[in-house]
Amino acid sequence: MLEAKGMSLSQKKEFKQEQKRINDIKLKIRKAERNLKNFFSQAKKILEKNEEELIHVSCPNASVS
Numbered sequence: 001m002l003e004a005k006g007m008s009l010s011q012k013k014e015f016k017q018e019q020k021r022i023n024d025i026k027l028k029i030r031k032a033e034r035n036l037k038n039f040f041s042q043a044k045k046i047l048e049k050n051e052e053e054l055i056h057v058s059c060p061n062a063s064v065s
Contacts, residue, residue, distance in 0.1 A: 007015065
């Protein structure tokens with residue numbers, strides 16, 4: 001965290017709050033990217049399954065494609 005010399009206490013406090021907001025946003029972005037990556041890997045697994053595996057037990061005449 002870079003701080004300029006000569007800042008007043010209120011400026012330092014505001015600067016620290018801004019840095020915390022920035023870090024929180026970065027954390028949320030990393031979580032969203034991880035969730036999106038997980039979603040796409042699960043979707044890919046579903047799309048790569050055989051049609052026979054996608055037939056639902058209660059509806060044997062229907063399949064997902």
